[in-house]
Amino acid sequence: xxxxxxxxxxxxxxxxxxxxxxxxxxxxxxxxxxxxxxxxxxxx
Numbered sequence: 001x002x003x004x005x006x007x008x009x010x011x012x013x014x015x016x017x018x019x020x021x022x023x024x025x026x027x028x029x030x031x032x033x034x035x036x037x038x039x040x041x042x043x044x
Contacts, residue, residue: 003035003038004035004036004038004039004042005035005039006035007031007032007034007035007038008031008032008035008036008039009035010028010031010032010035011028011029011030011031011032011033011034011035012028012032013028
């Protein structure tokens with residue numbers, strides 16, 4: 001569960017920060033998406 005929260009926080013913080021850098025923004029978005037799905041899977 002902690003892993004999911006860390007991924008969500010990382011994705012949310014780093015996506016806007018690296019907005020000009022396409023690859024890192026995509027990576028942050030993927031981390032956020034994976035973290036959210038992981039949290040939903042764990043809490044179900």
